[in-house]
């Protein structure tokens with residue numbers, strides 16, 4: 010059994026970064042995720058593993074520092090919250106276009122604009138549908154516990170390098186700030202070899218020069234590049250879908266929720282079952298690729314779905330696409346930092362499907 | 366007598382660096398970019414550091430620098446090259462990392478990245494091509510466009526009361542504690558090319574010392590954007606740009622030797 014600690018989600022991300030053998034973290038402070046960089050600074054990761062830590066002058070600079078390090082094959086990451094993630098979008102688009110592996114953490118807060126520092130899930134569209142310009146996707150992981158905040162860091166790096174694609178951990182202010190028990194994995198070594206087929210570590214006589222770029226002025230070649238990217242995203246859809254099912258097998262109604270909303274809905278399922286309502290919870294763990302097939306297969310047997318989000322309704326669109334009109338898909342969300350209670354969700358379930 | 370008889374070792378006074386690819390340059394005839402590409406590649410070859418060098422291509426006319434420079438390169442978003450170079454250099458402190466940037470890239474959209482990289486004293490080399498205009502997008506005003514100078518967005522000449530003042534970025538970075546070497550050069554004459562090469566060489570050698578940022582501005586031309594022939598452009602550069610952007614080393618070994 011690994012080391013047990015009581016930690017905040019943001020601290021767990023930071024500790025996991027060091028243990029995952031991350032080579033470099035570049036960030037800029039923003040609530041509710043500043044503890045990531047603060048924890049790293051206190052740990053002096055350069056002494057523990059040689060990991061680089063640098064507070065950048067902006068989120069834009071931070072993501073472009075990640076780009077540079079990632080382009081040399083280093084495990085690089087950044088974290089921020091919603092407005093900061095918006096600033097990073099051009100860089101993220103370049104990272105995806107240039108096919109660079111890296112980890113980006115968004116501890117989401119309410120928007121639009123400066124919004125609120127309270128927790129939210131209103132960056133789902135931005136995270137899963139592209140976010141920046143061009144046809145690209147991130148592989149998006151949605152942790153629902155402090156344990157997953159830690160575990161998704163090495164998983165995120167593994168997936169990023171497997172697909173040479175940026176991976177996003179889409180968390181929120183609740184998971185980032187709350188404290189839970191976490192079992193930490195053992196220290197992993199940092200990379201010591203760098204794939205000479207693409208990394209820019211200096212051209213040696215035994216190989217051609219390597220170029221990191223997203224540019225191609227030849228339309229035919231650019232289209233080919235886009236087709237290759239799509240093929241890669243298709244592979245992710247085939248191989249990387251992750252989800253958790255709670256009491257779905259005999260359910261009449263399935264709640265679909267991710268991250269902190271899923272934690273709330275877990276309690277709702279219990280309350281519903283106590284009342285004799287057969288409710289289940291399907292929790293997407295990967296938001297891209299989305300667990301479309303499993304939702305579709307449940308759509309053949311349940312009476313309805315209720316999607317719960319800390320937003321005005323974003324993931325529900327993917328649930329509707331998966332259900333494809335087979336049964337009713339309802340939505341309930343709170344926003345602006347307001348969090349629904351399990352009872353509140355139960356009431357909505359009853360109103361929309363049973364009493365209603 | 367054929368070519369082989371003429372190009373004998375004892376007759377050879379100049380050879381193209383093998384770090385320039387055979388790809389035809391995409392630059393307009395007479396443009397300074399090509400000359401600076403050559404100088405940078407000559408220096409990397411002469412220092413024998415190609416296997417430890419990573420270059421950063423900007424957004425601007427030199428976006429395709431990686432097509433011509435036969436070294437490992439990264440192409441980055443507009444203005445962010447100093448941040449990317451920081452990311453690389455922090456992970457690889459013993460490698461040689463340089464950025465190659467135009468004035469729009471370095472002194473407008475990338476002002477923040479430039480100032481902060483220089484102020485932190487990132488141990489990188491910044492090559493700054495100041496042609497007073499946005500070449501790639503068709504000759505719009507740059508932060509460096511001098512007063513009265515025409516561009517497609519200042520068709521009657523830059524009126525500083527409307528468009529603000531030109532930004533002398535090099536004069537600014539010279540005062541930052543993180544810069545170790547700051548120089549402003551030109552490449553419009555053979556003599557200037559030699560001086561520019563000396564400054565650029567120093568800017569690369571300094572990376573071995575790990576004492577801060579080396580920053581070299583090249584006052585250059587843009588015959589197409591300026592709507593001049595190459596000869597006219599170089600004359601205009603001599604008569605108008607250089608008086609506004611005087612040449613010479615400004616900071617050497619961390620000491621200011623000439624105020625901007």
Ligand SMILES: Cc1ncc(C[n+]2csc(CCOP(=O)(O)OP(=O)(O)O)c2C)c(N)n1
Nearest residue numbers: 424425426443467468469470498499500501
């Ligand atoms: C974010 C962003 N904004 C604007 C552009 C368009 N753009 C491309 S090059 C350029 C200006 C380049 O001028 P400069 O840096 O002076 O280089 P030059 O072309 O003169 O060598 C601009 C504005 C872009 N590619 N990206």
Ligand code: SF4
Nearest residue numbers: 392393396426500587
């Ligand atoms: S547009 Fe100007 S800067 Fe660009 S290649 Fe032509 S002459 Fe050079």
